[in-house]
Amino acid sequence: MDDGYSVQTTAAEASGNEGLERLLALKDRDTFLVADGWGDLKGGADGLFDQDTRILSRLVMTVGGARPSRLSSGASRDNVFFTCHSTNRPLPPMGGRSAPAGVMHVERRRFVWNRRMFERVQMVNHGMEDVLLPVAFEFGADFADIFQVRGTLRQRSGRAETPTHDGRRVTFRYTGLDDVVRTSTLSFSEPPARLTASRAEFLFSLPTGKRLNLFIECGPVPADTPDQTRWRANAVAARMAMRARRRRGASVRGPRSPRFNQWLDQSRADMALLTSDLPTGPYPYAGVPWFSTPFGRDGILSAWQMLWLDPSLARGVLSYLAARQATETSAFRDSQPGKIMHETRGGEMSALHEVPFGLYYGGVDTTCLFVALAGAYATRTGDLELIRTLWPHLIAATEWMRDYGDSNGDGLIDYQRAAETGLSNQGWKDSEDSIFHTDGAFPKGPVALLEVQGYAYAAWRAMADLGARMGDARTADWAGRAEDLRQRVEDRFWMEDEGFYAIALDGDGAQCRSIGSNAGHLLFTGLPACDRAQAVSARLLSGEFRTGWGLRTLARGQARFNPMSYHNGSVWPHDTALGVAGMALYGERDAAALILGELYAAATHFQMRLPELFCGFDREAGEPPIAYPVACIPQAWAAGSVFLMLQASLGLSIDAFERTVQIASPTLPVGIDRLSVTGLAVGDACVDLAFQRLGDQVVVMPTNKVGDIRIVMTH
Structure with a gap:
């Protein structure tokens, strides 16, 4: 990782x-x-x-x-x-x-x-x-x-x-x-x-x-x-x-399900354990023991998972990363002006440059995710004051996307490490063998990862929306870049014969036609057309990916597939959660509840604390999931996974600018018939939500509403 x-x-x-x-x-x-x-x-x-x-x-x-x-x-x-x-x-x-x-x-x-x-x-x-x-x-x-x-x-x-x-x-x-x-x-x-x-x-x-x-x-x-x-x-x-860290934001409870509550409590406690209160605000460190430090990608995605409940994490992450945005080009650090930090370390080897991670920028996706999270945070909170403070950093990040992120001018964000000491793969699947062609051969660079284009699409769309609110004249350009990128992805990554997206394009523009969970992240950004999203969802829910404990990172039968590997067939809870949230965005609420229930079943075998990853073997009756022996426990984005999947299952979205909480076709996992969300704040307003299964539907009852806030329910 x-x-x-x-x-x-x-x-x-x-x-x-x-x-x-x-x-x-x-x-x-x-x-x-x-x-x-x-x-x-x-x-x-x-x-x-x-x-x-x-x-x-x-x-x-x-x-x-x-x-x-x-x-x-x-x-x-x-x-x-x-x-x-x-x-x-x-x-x-x-x-x-x-x-x-x-x-x-x-x-x-x-x-x-x-x-x-x-x-x-x-x-x-x-x-x-x-x-x-x-x-x-x-x-x-x-x-x-x-x-x-x-x-x-x-x-x-x-x-x-x-x-x-x-x-x-x-x-x-x-x-x-x-x-x-x-x-x-x-x-x-x-x-x-x-x-x-x-x-x-x-x-x-x-x-x-x-x-x-x-x-x-x-x-x-x-x-x-x-x-x-x-x-x-x-x-x-x-x-x-x-206790103060655990009590930030809204809380979620399942009144008649003590073990489910135990999972919620453990996940919230793990997120609190990993969160450090820095001068810039709270920041969730990635995981213990190997990653107990601020990571860009991990911090952003962990904060995004918690955003609907506790926006303070996103505020802290955005502020910290803005303060460490690159201002110069360094091959050793993999940095260019405007790029967002991947990792920072404080030890002797980092200080001596024996490793580049004292302040390292070799993550191709972090800059795009930084901008996209800023947009999601603004919509969730209406906090334009922070956006104004971040605006120069957001502009610099988009300029990196435009001037450096696309190294070969093909309109796609790509990567190729600048020094041998850096990471060979710079997406979230960053082990050396995680990106490959169908014959197992590694691609020549620069490599354009599928999910990164989705993050960039979300970033350009966020800038277009924020630019309109900030009165910036570049709004139309940003909106145009988002649409242009969407079309490029649909044209160049889609594999009609597979009904799926290629995991990457290599330096020659050829598709790396491996079938991986990266496509779930693309759904999370809302880039694919509806018919293609449905095809991807169906395949993610098939036995190629679905283990009964969550979704594999790589489809069974692909080259380099190994359910005991780090990225090529294991189950990462955060990866599953992003894919589930993406499917729910296209209406797959039942699938979201189904996979949430399966990860809950896995959690019961890990003392209610989901590890960083576990092996991707099929679920067998009466047998537990198989642990990956050197996984980090606890891990921030594993702890946050349950909350993102709950949001997806409930169909819950918040628009603070419109002072609206929208709930679309909510569902709950089998065995969880009631769920309550208390203290959900939108601006200076607040509401409690009680979800209950009645027959084949889940209904919601708003209570204790204080202030100007609308609850919009659709089925």
């Missing part, structure tokens, strides 16, 4: 390894923690990361010289806390006596807040006798760059100093090749009986029935000694901040 350094392991290749599905993540802004089910960090894909550097690579707890027996573990429903409950194995003799297994309850509870990990280890003696409890922690900090952790080899690294320690803390120090000194400090509330540069040993005396707490903190700078007061104060702050 999202950059050329993503893990491209297939499920077969990853067989037998731990897999990220067993790792649990916490996050706050640019700091995140990934640990196993015991809460241990072992130096694999786990660790405590700050600004794309791993500042704690090892933290392993033993009780009585052994790893405790885990009883249960997981994250809290609001994603603030990780908790592991465990018990002791037989303890070694102390003072002539040994304690049997299962008498000590050991709870590890932690959270991440304000660039620090806070942990409380609570030990309770449930035995009949007093216990001497040996507890030890092994630790270390390798200061590895996020790209090193992901497998990129470095010829040389900076200088790690010998850790220093005093009675309660250990400080690690690393001077990078970029001459930046990076530090981290691991602190304990109690002085260990023995403390070295890599190990802390404690010996606690616990009378029967008593409990004892040990507090631990780790961050890039030293702080006060950990204690219960610091723990509680910071825990309250972390929980309140998360």
Whole structure:
């Protein structure tokens, strides 16, 4: 996903390894923690990361010289806390006596807040006798760059100093090749009986029935000694901040479906976890662990999925990306004036240009999506004040589309990486093998992707609409460009013999006639003629694409099809959601409800948290969907998928300029007979909507309407 350094392991290749599905993540802004089910960090894909550097690579707890027996573990429903409950194995003799297994309850509870990990280890003696409890922690900090952790080899690294320690803390120090000194400090509330540069040993005396707490903190700078007061104060702050993020915008509930509500709650909590409140506003980071940073495409599409419920995400994304719009040409960064950022990173390798992702622009679609989202945001909110602020950036983006996006003058947006360090494929399917001809051969560049033309079409249409409201004289030109592009796509990408669109055109203008889910994105933009949209929808709903858990990224039977691959036959929830929303735009409401129900079924097998992707095998009775072993969990646009599909199923659209909420032929998935939307704001007005299945129809009842707002219902 999202950059050329993503893990491209297939499920077969990853067989037998731990897999990220067993790792649990916490996050706050640019700091995140990934640990196993015991809460241990072992130096694999786990660790405590700050600004794309791993500042704690090892933290392993033993009780009585052994790893405790885990009883249960997981994250809290609001994603603030990780908790592991465990018990002791037989303890070694102390003072002539040994304690049997299962008498000590050991709870590890932690959270991440304000660039620090806070942990409380609570030990309770449930035995009949007093216990001497040996507890030890092994630790270390390798200061590895996020790209090193992901497998990129470095010829040389900076200088790690010998850790220093005093009675309660250990400080690690690393001077990078970029001459930046990076530090981290691991602190304990109690002085260990023995403390070295890599190990802390404690010996606690616990009378029967008593409990004892040990507090631990780790961050890039030293702080006060950990204690219960610091723990509680910071825990309250972390929980309140998360609660504020979760409560933004309208809410959706299914009153008689607690498991469906659990999916909605988990998805909303995951979006809140990944959203960082930046100076420019809230921004959903792409995913943990590999993509915990602002991405252009991911941020735009995640905000678009949530737009009908919470426009503040779109406002924050647009403001952030405008501030980082390219102003110069750089082959290394794949940038030209007006282009919108693809990715930004803060680690040593990015600073040294060992990888180009410090501020990288190698996404062919992000600039078009930026303009299109601005248009969708304006329609949803009526916020022309922000549009006026963004107007110079929107003009610069369209000038990039006109002057740079079309490199060969054929009227289509295309890409070809400017440097070997950049991405070879620059659409959302950016793995090296994701775009190909029917014989599996890779196309010569520049490559014009199908869905990107749809995004550009939506961008030109958005500019025509916004230009009319802004009084810009170029409105007619933008409208003409949209229509010209629409016709070019219909003429050049449509394959009459397949009843489908080609996935791309190569540098010679030849069709890459592979059958992929990219056509669903084209439907989302509203570009295709109705008859062609119906043909595409029918094929997307056929067994070639439909697994029973969602839609595959590539039709079964195509060259390079592999349901265990990253982009060539797997199921990506966001990709399915965009295709579903596109089909619904052309009236396929029942299909939207059907696929929504299938993704809901998949979510029930992933603890109600849809991963970045999963394998594209057909659904079999009594068997769960098959996980992709190195998928990011959570992932922003996977979390947002349910909300976009709900909007599509309900046929709900909002026009703040007209102060109208329109609901066209709403449907609900099988088993979901009621749904409520509360606090839906349009300008300064607000309304609640109650949907209910009556017979073979779904009806809606507006309630609690405040202010000037019209509800228009059509069937």
